[in-house]
Amino acid sequence: MRLGVNIDHIATLREARKTVEPDPVKGALIAIEAGADQITLHLREDRRHIQDEDLFRLKCELKDTQIPINLEMAPTLEMKNIALEALPNTTTLVPEKRQEITTEGGLDVVSMKDYLKEYIRELKESGIKVSLFIDPDIQQIDASLEVGADAVEIHTGEYANAYGKNVEKELERIKKAAKYAKEKGLAVYAGHGLNYENVVNIAKIKEIEELNIGHSIIANAIFLGLYQAVKKMKEIITNARG
Template sequence: MTRLSVNINKIATLRNSRGGSIPSVVEATINCQKFGAEGITVHPRPDERHIRRQDVYDIKPHITTELNIEGYPSKDFMKLVIDVKADQATLVPDKPGQLTSDHGWDTIKNESFLRDVISELKSHGIRASIFVDPDQKMVEGAKKVGTDRIELYTEPYASGYMADPEKAVAPFVAASKLAKSLGLGINAGHDLNLKNLKYLIDMIPYIEEVSIGHALIADALYMGLRNTIQEYLECIKP
């Protein structure tokens, strides 16, 4: 069964554009879970342009499902993840000023670094997931660094879906089969939406979690948060 984790970064972006506390990320956390989300994802960045570090401390007491914190594993990031004891840390190779994640880890070049970070997370009982492209060598490298899961960077799938869904999904299917054979859990995220999500899950039914923010929050402007979450759940449930 695939779980839906809602990324609430865009809620914070809207709040920050005006200042103050509206909309509330705490209320968003509570309501997303009430409406059926099976996890909450946040991706705090060094410039705090959307989710702030304090937001993560504020929402933690209201998590009744799972808290997934994404980010580059800097000292500040690791302290935050460990302080709140996140259920999962998803490691991404972002530069400090990067607008959005746009590639996975080179798990071969960064083997030693990732191994040390993942070992530290596991020592605190935190599940580790690392962002990877659908490259079989990178998946094999992910196994070597000791991660619990990989998160497939799905932007290439999303961008190619409308033209040729079978071609677009093929490398993700191959990477997922390899990951599964190696005993790795599989998450997926980036540019997934109501048009392309169901096909991905149909083709890779053992994806454990999808993390969706931008498209889901955008859809909620038209359909409402409750209805939107239900629509996304319909895409991933058998």
């Protein structure tokens, strides 16, 4: 299982003071040294954390490596133009609302099929793989296939926030969706709200080949240091796979 480390919240700390540190690109390099298989970053429309310059500096730093960049972004014209210039390995299309603290759910691909078909076509013609961040829902998976996505990233937020019997219920939804998406030929990823405890059940789902995790790793880095925080998450998901 691959681990994509999301560096957004290194930038969140920097932007709290509008200064130059901590540098998310430096954080990305430490994460890679500790075992990260991919660097993920979300360039939001309001630029609340990651800035355009971060993306292009990261692209420059990783150009001679095998480490892919996964750019999370809203499916807007502005973001498409930035992606076509930066050429990340993957773009993950996510819903975005200015007032939300973090992404609150999956992209409603079903209601956006006509728009997304053309949007995705341009990205793929430029050699960028396209993943759609969706809820664990069969209709959304079918729609993702229809619009030409290469992969789906299953939103694990409801599972991460569940209590009691709802934990197993949400876990079953994710398992069912992952199995269905894999059978349909999509690459299957997952992420949102995962931490050292709840990630184990997700990492055991064989159809999921990649996890993208940010907040928990950066939060634990305050106490452990970034290298150890990434290394520990990598060890947990590797051991969960057996």
